[in-house]
Amino acid sequence: MAEHKEEPVLESVMDKISDKFHGGDSSSSSDSDDEKKKKGSSSASSAEAMKAKIYRLFGRERPVHSVLGGGKPADLVLWRNKKISGGVLAGATTIWLLFEVMEYHLLTLVCHCLILSLAILFLWSNASTFINKSPPNIPEVKIPEDAAVNVAHTLRYEINRGFATLREIGHGRDLKKFLIVIAGLWLLSVLGSCCNFLTLSYIVFMVLYTVPVLYEKYEDKVDAFGEKAMIELRKYYAIFDEKCLSKIPKGPLKDKKH
Numbered sequence: 628m629a630e631h632k633e634e635p636v637l638e639s640v641m642d643k644i645s646d647k648f649h650g651g652d653s654s655s656s657s658d659s660d661d662e663k664k665k666k667g668s669s670s671a672s673s674a675e676a677m678k679a680k681i682y683r684l685f686g687r688e689r690p691v692h693s694v695l696g697g698g699k700p701a702d703l704v705l706w707r708n709k710k711i712s713g714g715v716l717a718g719a720t721t722i723w724l725l726f727e728v729m730e731y732h733l734l735t736l737v738c739h740c741l742i743l744s745l746a747i748l749f750l751w752s753n754a755s756t757f758i759n760k761s762p763p764n765i766p767e768v769k770i771p772e773d774a775a776v777n778v779a780h781t782l783r784y785e786i787n788r789g790f791a792t793l794r795e796i797g798h799g800r801d802l803k804k805f806l807i808v809i810a811g812l813w814l815l816s817v818l819g820s821c822c823n824f825l826t827l828s829y830i831v832f833m834v835l836y837t838v839p840v841l842y843e844k845y846e847d848k849v850d851a852f853g854e855k856a857m858i859e860l861r862k863y864y865a866i867f868d869e870k871c872l873s874k875i876p877k878g879p880l881k882d883k884k885h
Contacts, residue, residue: 691843706840716836723829 696769706712722845725731748763796805818827842849 677732691839691846695839704836705843712836718830719832719836723825726825727823751786 645772688800690707692701697705702708703712703715725736726733752762792808795801796808799805818830822830
């Protein structure tokens with residue numbers, strides 16, 4: 628009888644000990660899970676802070692695709708569909724070869740294309756009655772009024788902004804902007820003396836069509852190099868401002884403002 632009484636007592640003691648061990652294990656595992664969550668959240672926050680600290684050209688905070696406006700134009704420039712982008716590039720190259728290399732004139736090309744297309748359609752429409760086939764389905768082409776108004780509004784806004792910038796520069800209110808515009812116009816004049824307008828337009832098209840996709844591919848390296856270049860430019864500009872620009876007398880408008 629004593630043996631039978633001792634057995635349940637021993638079993639109860641062993642159960643309590645095992646419960647304590649299991650409770651300690653669960654609490655330690657929960658503590659470790661909490662520590663892992665804290666470490667994960669801290670690492671995520673540090674990664675976000677590092678991303679925020681990364682220098683981007685021109686203070687860019689959004690991806691290149693959204694900076695370009697998104698949608699189909701951005702997909703075209705960033706070569707999301709290589710067939711369509713390659714076709715546009717081939718078309719622009721063909722036009723440049725026709726006008727620049729083969730010395731074909733725009734008015735002559737337009738007239739020849741219209742003569743050929745109208746002759747084919749005219750002959751097809753008249754021959755369809757003799758060969759018992761349906762005449763060509765010529766679509767009706769119209770320029771939408773909304774699209775034309777939007778284009779006109781966009782051009783008007785950009786032209787007015789350009790005139791406002793030129794007026795502000797002419798009043799002598801921003802010396803830095805004045806130097807940038809003068810340098811840009813001088814660079815355009817040099818390029819214009821080296822090549823004609825068509826070649827210059829083709830070069831600009833090639834730059835706009837290839838630089839964004841290359842920048843998107845190597846943006847980390849380009850941004851790191853751009854940060855170093857901007858630091859150096861700011862140093863040189865500070866030296867130039869201290870030695871030259873600060874010695875230039877201010878205009879009457881700035882004196883009135885002060």
